[in-house]
Structures are given as structure tokens and as C-alpha cells.
Amino acid sequence: MIKFVLMVNQQGQTRLSKYYEPVELSRRAALEAVAVRCCLSRSKHQVNILPAGDVFVVLKSADRLLMAAGIIVLEEQLLIMFNLDSVHIILDEMIQNGRIVETNKCRILAPLTAIDKMADG
Structure with missing residues (x-):
């Protein structure tokens, strides 16, 4: 299940965030900070799926924006397993x-x- 989708610029500023389940504002800020840190710290030669707390962040780079989707780890692994x-x-x-x-x-x-x-x- 997708928990959130983010669009982040190269300076680490969140340009768009969409959450698909209720998340408190303080928790959103923490999730976005972890996701942004993971996105900006990787090189172009690294994998585009990164663990970030209780979710995996799936990355896609488009021009000067990074798009990140947070997915629940357990559900997606079980879905693939089945x-x-x-x-x-x-x-x-x-x-x-x-x-x-x-x-x-x-x-x-x-x-x-x-x-x-x-x-x-």
C-alpha cells in the first residue's frame, strides 16, 4: 500500500506531498525529512528503493525533481511472495x-x- 507521494527539488524542499492515510503533521515532517535525506544522499548509480523507517521509499528522478513514494514494507513483500x-x-x-x-x-x-x-x- 502506498502511504505517501512526495516531489522534492534538488535543494531538499518538498514541492508536493500527498498522503493516502491520516498522518499527524509532526509525523509528516519526520517522514518527509527521512525521505528527503535518503533521496538526496544517494548517487545516480545506487538503487532506487531505499528503507526509511517503517516504509520503503521508491525514487524516480525527473529533470530537477525527485519523486518519492513511500510504501508499506510488509504488505508489498507479501504481495510479491503470493x-x-x-x-x-x-x-x-x-x-x-x-x-x-x-x-x-x-x-x-x-x-x-x-x-x-x-x-x-
Whole structure:
């Protein structure tokens, strides 16, 4: 579940914040400070998913803004765990021998669609 979305400039100022569950103002400031610190302290060669307290911060850089989404750790890990077979199928369709061979969403999801049709029919 996504807890919040932030847009932060290069100076660390929050330009936009959207929360998807009630959070006290003092807690918001603390969450934003941790997220901003994590965002601005990483180099461009580091991973874009960072732990920040009880959430993971997923980063995307766009021009001079950093966009960050805070997701609940436990729910997202369980979601992936329950769909692990689908994740393997998707990865197998996209990557072969360490190289990306397919990026077309329809072609990547075709085996999953076929499996769903077989299960329903």
C-alpha cells in the first residue's frame, strides 16, 4: 500500500506531498525529512528503493525533481511472495541470459493471460 507521494527539488524542499492515510503533521515532517535525506544522499548509480523507517521509499528522478513514494514494507513483500510464480514468468519473458529481450507489455503478459484463460476455461 502506498502511504505517501512526495516531489522534492534538488535543494531538499518538498514541492508536493500527498498522503493516502491520516498522518499527524509532526509525523509528516519526520517522514518527509527521512525521505528527503535518503533521496538526496544517494548517487545516480545506487538503487532506487531505499528503507526509511517503517516504509520503503521508491525514487524516480525527473529533470530537477525527485519523486518519492513511500510504501508499506510488509504488505508489498507479501504481495510479491503470493505472486512469485507470475514474477518469474514475467522476468523470464523479459530477460534471457542477462539481456533484456522483450519490453512490449502485451508480449510479456501473454503467457500469464494464457494461463488465466486455461484456469478459467
